[in-house]
Amino acid sequence: MASADIERSVGYLGRLIDEARVIVPFTGAGISTETGIPDFRSPGGLWTRNRPIPFDEFVADQDARDESWRRRFAMEATFAAATPGRGHCALAALYKAGKIPAVITQNIDNLHQASGFAASDVIELHGNTTYARCIGCGQRYELQWVQMRFDSNGVAPDCTTCGAPVKTATISFGQAMPEDQMQRAAELSQRCDLFIAVGSSLVVWPAAGFPLMAKRAGARLVIINNEVTEHDQHADLVIHHDIGDTLSPFVRH
Structure with a gap:
């Protein structure tokens, strides 16, 4: 993305965050790569x-x-x-501000907890x-x-x-997904008004269904990822840019 487009997109993301009552982030490996994982x-x-x-x-x-x-x-x-990156810290700031009730993650690295999320508010699908x-x-x-x-x-x-x-x-290949975590993720996806997918290729099902579930329930959908995803066409805002750079303005939001 051109720098002017990125600036406009980040500004729009800020407005969406300000307007939202319940924000649910969904994170994948891309949020942790800057930490060395x-x-x-x-x-x-x-x-x-x-x-x-x-x-x-x-x-x-x-x-x-x-x-x-x-x-x-x-x-x-x-x-x-590994210590929490800028993306983790930005989401934790929004969590502490009361905007985010919990984070849904495909990651296994414990970095959301380390950034300030209560363990009970990290929904670990994997x-x-x-x-x-x-x-x-x-x-x-x-x-x-x-x-x-x-x-x-x-x-x-x-x-x-x-x-x-x-x-x-x-959770290994062929192992059952955790039912309680999947249920909580579904409930949050259906009651949020802003769903932000961060650093996920959105190809691993059934987890990749949560952004679409949120969209169908009326939430605005934002996708932040370096690469194109199959869900980009459904999103209200897509930002193909470095995750840390994109989210760092919201660390002190």
């Missing part, structure tokens, strides 16, 4: 270098579980070093990679506990309560 789907991303491990394979195969944890620990320095859970009884484990045991023998540990495998608290 890669977009796993992009060229050169993790999933182009390593085949994702489906949920049923993780459950059935100890070797798959071991490989899954090796990959996670290889990314630990990246996740641990889970959270900063801790683990037993896939049987749901008991929570901290990553340090898992890593200590994994480092001792190279084998992914099982739950100390029920014996089922312990997995990062993320």
